[in-house]
Amino acid sequence: MSKSATRKILHVDLDAFFCAVEEQREPSLAGKAFAVGGKADQRGVICSCSYPARRKGVRSAMPTGQALRLCPELILISTHFGEYSAKSSQVMEIFHQLSGLVEQVSVDEAFIDVTDLPEPVEQIARALQARVKLDTSLPCSIGAASNKLVAKIATDTGKNQSRTDGYPQAILCVPAGTERSFLSPLPVRAMWGVGPKMESILLGMGLRTIGDIANCSVDRLERRFGKSGVDLHQHALGIDNRPVTVSYEAKSISQEVTFARDTTDLLFLRRTLHELAIKVGYRMRCEGLCARVIRLKLRFADFTTHTRQVMLQAPTDQDSVIATEAETLLMKLWQPDRPVRLIGVGGANLVEHVHQLTLWESKTQKERKLLIALDELREKYGKEAVQRADHIRKRHKEE
Ligand SMILES: [Mg+2]
Incomplete structure (x- = not known):
């Protein structure tokens, strides 16, 4: 393999992630056999277990009843998914600061392409592990290799070879050219x-x-x-050419507006919502992204804030779909006697727009082409200049 073709890929996996977060909530758990999961009498299973529990044979996905038979002193903690997800976003943010090419695999796992960084990969891995520990207090293990497959197996192997009593915090780098011999004995x-x-x-x-x-x-x-x-x-043979594909899960595109005066006017709210949906759709098309989830945010005059979201059948970047979904959500939240202070619309769970190859253009593809043409006009003549006739007609009808 030529030098220019050699990639530098990191695979990062947080060590016993849920348990590490629980240990931060309750430091007295440190060094003890404990697990996060459902109760045995409710047919619960283990989601994550501490390393002392693992040494007693406890494993994740094991029924809690079986785990307790293997390790009677096991301390069982119920899950706090909100906190895991907040911690996870913090960690992913650190990865994004290191490289633009981050592929999140799960809540506690990601591939990072660091080919463009000049430092040796081992140095990058050590610095990243230290950064994660410093900023989030979470331990992680890292595998590094010229491709995703070998990097992932390097992380697992590093963890398995760890002989510490606590979190493995392993780093294993497989030099380019030795992929096959590294994998061979496994x-x-x-x-x-x-x-x-x-x-x-x-x-x-x-x-x-x-x-x-x-x-x-x-x-x-x-x-x-x-x-x-x-x-x-x-x-x-250690060959894997799959690229690190950027995931946009953490990202969202949204627009919101705070009113000068709180309002109970439903027509005004709906009109504002349509304008916001147009802006959101426009930004998605600019970035070549589609949303799987549409969100609506509503803040009432007393500052209580509500959000509702809906998962779509197919990802969209279309104003009309965003507006319709957001309007349905609005009707679930709106109360005639509660003045609204702020309204927001957003798209989340973003995916790259993939052009569907079909013989005949569907209605939505035609709509998409029209929207792109409108976007171009807007860029040329200013945002206010172009409005679709049906949008204007609707507005007149409402008024
Ligand atoms: Mg993990």
């Missing part, structure tokens, strides 16, 4: 994407290590697993 279940079912098939084929898969003929793997057999062989 058991097949260490391969990303190999679950218990595939593991038993591979073992049945006499393949015990990732090296065995690499040495197996592609044809044999393809006959057994189809196309994914070919991928499996590539992966066993």
Whole structure:
């Protein structure tokens, strides 16, 4: 592989994330066997368990009853998802400060492409781990490699090799060119994407290590697993060209307005909401994003603030869809006798707009083209100059 083609990918995984957050809430839990999860008498399961609990055999996704039999002194804590999600956003923000290419995999896991940074990858990883600890007090482990697959397996391997009593806080870097030899001795279940079912098939084929898969003929793997057999062989060789894809989950595009005078006028609120929806749609189209979730925010005169959101069937960047959904949400919150101080509309769970290749343009695609044409006119002649006739007609009717 040429030097210019070598990427620097980090995989970061917070160590026993929920437990680490609970330990911050209740420091006396430190060093104890405890777990976050549902109660045994309610058929609960373990969501996350401390490292002392893991040494007693407790694992996440295990029924709580079974966990308590393995470790009778286990302290059970109920979940506080609001806090986990707030902490998670804080951590992801640190990643975003390091690189524009962050792919969030789950609440406590992300890939970061740091190819553009000049420092050696190990140095970047150490600095990042220290930064996360300093800013959030959370321990994390990091794997680094020339691709996502090997980086992810490096994190898992680093954690498994850790011999500390507490959080592993492992860092394992796999130098470019050594991917295959790094993977080779690992058991097949260490391969990303190999679950218990595939593991038993591979073992049945006499393949015990990732090296065995690499040495197996592609044809044999393809006959057994189809196309994914070919991928499996590539992966066993340490080859993975998948890019780090930026996730926009954390991001949202919203517009809000605070009124000069509190209002109970529903027509005025609806009109404002349509204007905000147009601005939100415009910004989404500018950034090439579509929203899966539409949100409405309403603040009453007494400063109580309410938000409602709706998940859409298909992501949208269209003014009319945003406005319609927001209006439905408005009708759920609006009360005739409560003056409104602020109204806001937003799109969240953003995804990149993907052009659908279909033979015939659908109505929504036509609408989208029209909106883009309008956006161009707005840019040319100013935002107030262009309004769709139906929008103006509606406004007249309302007035
Ligand atoms: Mg984790």
